[in-house]
């Protein structure tokens with residue numbers, strides 16, 4: 001299963017050139033679009049998805065589990081026909097894309113970008129066509145507890161938002177190290193959600209803490225040596241080139257994420273995404 005970790009400003013990708021949320025009176029403006037120094041809280045994000053779900057039959061929200069702080073975690077399903085049963089959806093042959101946001105709540109672009117994506121998927125005819133073949137499942141605010149603790153200094157090098165959520169969860173665990181040991185209720189919830197949907201593509205959204213990349217969006221794909229050879233070849237020769245090319249085409253070129261642990265003259269290590277991460 002190819003997996004893409006997108007450490008990114010997704011919102012630029014999804015939102016560039018779209019017409020919604022532009023006018024002051026537009027009721028479908030997201031919290032970020034109303035104030036670009038603000039990122040939606042968990043309550044604001046869940047409330048926005050609930051409003052979409054009450055308005056559009058193609059959007060469905062439900063509780064899929066709890067955090068360590070016993071806050072409900074949401075699962076948002078966006079389908080063309082309103083079908084929300086994973087088995088029936090998989091039997092229909094549609095591609096399932098699972099997106100996880102706010103595993104690190106201070107890294108907030110994915111939260112806001114997915115609100116816009118969900119809205120645009122139901123409003124824009126061109127995007128509605130995508131839903132004929134694809135089902136989007138969004139976990140809007142995975143680290144619900146960390147999102148409650150907001151500070152202007154948790155992401156000191158990052159260019160916004162003005163309040164950033166805390167990295168640890170309600171038990172001070174880094175959820176991005178907990179996918180195998182599952183010490184947290186969040187990770188157990190995620191495992192159940194992942195098994196239930198068995199997605200074809202999984203995207204985990206992050207933000208670099210002020211790293212001075214020339215590109216806005218960076219990508220970590222699964223280390224290809226870990227994949228079965230057919231999937232590795234697909235990832236390296238089809239999926240990634242197409243991602244980079246299509247982002248170039250819309251004016252948002254991407255670059256691979258690199259982990260710097262010394263001067264560049266000593267080389268740049270490939271990122272090894274161990275099982276403790278979502279990959």
Ligand SMILES: [Zn+2]
Pocket residue numbers: 104107176205206207
């Ligand atoms: Zn992160």
